[in-house]
Amino acid sequence: MDRTLQLRTATPRDLDWIHELRHRVYAEELGQHPVDPSGRLRDGLDGDNVYLVAARGETRMGFVSLTPPWVGRYSLDKYLTRDELPVLSEEAPFEIRVLTVEEEWRSTAAAPLLMYAALRWAAARGGRRVVAMGRTALLDMYLGVGLRPVGRTVRAGAVSFEVLSGSVAELTRTVAERHGRILERLRSDLDWRLDVPFAPRADGCEHGGAFFSAIGTDFRTLARRHEVVAADVLDAWFPPSxxxxxxxxxxxxxxxxxxxxxxxxxxxxxxxxxxxxxxxxxxxxxxxxxxxxxxxxxxxxxxxxxxxxxxxxxxxxxxxxxxxxxxxxxxxxxxxxxxxxxxxxxxxxxxxxxxxxxxxxxxxxxxxxxxxxxxxxxxxxxxxxxxxxxxxxxxxxxxxxxxxxxxxxxxxxxxxxxxxxxxxxxxxxxxxxxxxxxxxxxxxxxxxxxxxxxxxxxxxxxxxxxxDPAYYAGCWSRTHVLRRELADGLRHLDGFSSVDEGVANFLTVTLQPGGPGAAELVRACRRYDVFLRDLSPMSPAYEGRTVRIAVRGTTENARIVAACRSALDALREPAAVVSAAPGRVSR
Missing domain, CATH: 3.40.640.10 (Type I PLP-dependent aspartate aminotransferase-like (Major domain))
Known part of the structure; x- marks a missing residue:
């Protein structure tokens, strides 16, 4: 059996196992819910939740659930009003819950890695705060990663839960300080298949500019600048006057x-x-x-x-x-x-x-x-x-x-x-x-x-x-023409729910719900030396589906459209999994 621990987003084939495991744990083992003759325990948020799964080969070990703020409702709404828990309305948090691991794997790293994966997933989509229902019996585990009680306890059947909350930035720092070395050790034997980097970036504002890594930040291969389309930063497409x-x-x-x-x-x-x-x-x-x-x-x-x-x-x-x-x-x-x-x-x-x-x-x-x-x-x-x-x-x-x-x-x-x-x-x-x-x-x-x-x-x-105001006025005017042409080319592609131009030297494209996310599109386009900007970390309002594209000249804009077309075609193939490393696709 493959001993490599894998972390990934749940597929439709995982859902039946998730429902069955939830029934075994929360109905039969803990008595939180009544036993159901079907042996399955479903969730009213199943259509909106995101499930992350830990597995070894074909063996599923456990999962954790996230409810993003754009869903508009949370599991906690069943137990507390928004007046009793104002954080749900005021801070648009990501709800992390139902951390569940098969009994034989509970002494492994599966549970903490699932919690870490949930934190990274929320951070990559602009999350600034998370809330969680932590089973009282496991409260030390939640406190150990930096979550703090908000003073509300929820009882469901025979189980009590503490409502916990934490800032994503503070939780990220706490996890790095307390568990950074362990995470680095685990990383070497981990098959990380999530569309988010395993480790947070170095402290600093997250800007575009990843294109320079393809040119070479040591400046030894500057000729590569002619091959790379730098549409992930908003530099002018035209030269200085x-x-x-x-x-x-x-x-x-x-x-x-x-x-x-x-x-x-x-x-x-x-x-x-x-x-x-x-x-x-x-x-x-x-x-x-x-x-x-x-x-x-x-x-x-x-x-x-x-x-x-x-x-x-x-x-x-x-x-x-x-x-x-x-x-x-x-x-x-x-x-x-x-x-x-x-x-x-x-x-x-x-x-x-x-x-x-x-x-x-x-x-x-x-x-x-x-x-x-x-x-x-x-x-x-x-x-x-x-x-x-x-x-x-x-x-x-x-x-x-x-x-x-x-x-x-x-x-x-x-x-x-x-x-x-x-x-x-x-x-x-x-x-x-x-x-x-x-x-x-x-x-x-x-x-x-x-x-x-x-x-x-x-x-x-x-x-x-x-x-030289006349020169630049002409360039700015030409930018609007190029932006419209780029937008028209992108609107003809199958996979975007919207192409929004705005007024400046860039536009945004939003991917259709239920399909590939912004991070996947950005990584896939890099195979063609086309660099775009994933806006997900900037705000939860983008729901992990919006990409910003800088306006370039006619030739480069055509390359952007072609790269997006090829990337969308590849991402629609059901067996394709875009790896975390830019420029590689594994199947």
Whole structure:
């Protein structure tokens, strides 16, 4: 018999065994449910639950059940009201329950590995909190992984359960600290077939950019860049303007060895002139992430309360929750509303002044939707004086650079507009960005800015780019045409339930329910050197089924469509299992 322990998502053939094992354990062994003459115990959530199975060869050892938040109901609803258990309504948790192992395998690693697999599955789909019904007799096992009682006990038949909860981020840290070495030992003999990496990524915000691993991060095989389609990051499909290329080519040796203007004075002056803003209201940085870390580190503490959009750009959640440790609330954007931000809803949740900072990415990444500045201005101006607003306009050029709140920000110390020059001006490799805010706030941030915050090549390139608005306007206009063409090509494929364009240099595709998930599509496309972005870890709202695709040029867009077609065809084959390693398919 194959002794390798396998973890996988349950197949339809597993369901009869799951129902039979549940009856043996929870009806016959524990007396939680009445004995059923069929010898099967089914669940009202069977059609919505996800079951993870541990097996050795053909021998099934145990399973665990997850109920994702998008189902809209939980098993716990049978026992407690939402008023008694508000976590179910307030935090959109994943419910983990019915951890069940065959008697002969209960002393093995099957149960803890199933719990770990459930945590990884929830994290990979944007889960931020889990709830569980832990059998009182096994409470130490649940406490050992970091779950904590919420003060509610449930009794079902002869069995009592403790209701437990935990933050996915904290549980992940706890498991790594307490059980990391054991997990690494088990990993070597584990057949991990879930569509999620076995180990969480290193601490840091999860961005795109996996394409560079195919080129080679040691920079020894840069010719591979011509073979790889980098559609998992939102870099521009077009090159920088001729003026940018000329200034960088004029004397690259001098630009590389020479210290830049200490405070990027020339760049600040150019931004002020082009945007019609006072120079004293500006702060520059090496990309928007530099500005986010610098500003948030100054303004926020673990006692701060922050509001983010959900889904929204992941850097903000990373910095506020994981770096600073703030209390973060989320304003959900809804698929049924077209992912649009409703200014009325935003005003309603911010008018009481409980937030120290509200972050709005506009146009939003990853939804691609834009909220007109007029509506946002009204919300901001009517909000309490203690609330600071951070408006990220990195993709505004694809709508209208004039529809900016930068003018408001330059005169209001509570408002910040952050703008990256990377994406709109094809300067992602240069790392240049700026923010606009009131002179006092800007002056404070400049005092906390190290000298030479932007390299000399980046300053030269940014200034030259700002001096060529006609070139970039043409590129932005062409982007809309390319996006529509890419969307049309993808809409003709069998397997997507929707293709949503938005307004920027990317679109999203959502896979049909019941078929392959986003992670499977992304991995399968990498076989063709086409890299796409799985949005699942960003938000549970995507249900593990949505992929973001950056707009590229005509030839690369055709490769994207072809790769998606081939990947979807392969994934529809019932015997195909896409392995966890990119570029490999096992059958």
């Amino acid at each position: 001729p003026g940018v290329r000329a200034v960088l080519a004029e004397d690259p040796g001098w630009a590389a060895r020479t210290s830049p203007p200490t405070g990027a004075e020339g760049l600040l002056a150019e931004i002020a002139q082009v945007r019609g803003l006072p120079a004293e209201s500006l702060v520059v940085g090496a990309g928007s992430s530099d500005l986010i870390f610098r500003a948030f580190g100054r303004w926020l503490t673990p006692g701060s309360r922050v509001l983010l959009l959900d889904p929204g750009y992941g850097e903000y959640a990373h910095v506020t929750e994981r770096v600073v440790g703030c209390r973060v609330d989320r304003l959900p954007l809804r698929r049924e509303d077209g992912w649009l931000l409703d200014p009325g809803r935003l005003a309603a949740v911010t008018r009481d002044g409980k937030y120290d900072l509200v972050v709005v990415v506009n146009p939003n990444n990853p939804t691609g939707r834009h909220a007109p500045a007029e509506g946002l201005r009204a919300v901001i101006e009517s909000s309490p004086a203690r609330t600071r607003w951070w408006i990220d306009e990195a993709y505004l050029g694809y709508v209208d650079p004039a529809d900016s709140l930068a003018g408001l920000a330059s005169a209001d110390e509570r408002v910040v507009v952050c703008t990256s020059l990377s994406k709109m001006y094809a300067l992602s490799g240069m790392r240049a960005a700026y923010l606009v805010t009131g002179p006092e706030t800007a002056g404070e941030l400049r005092r906390w800015t190290p000298p030479w915050p932007v390299s000399l090549p980046a300053q030269l390139a940014a200034v030259a780019a700002l001096r």
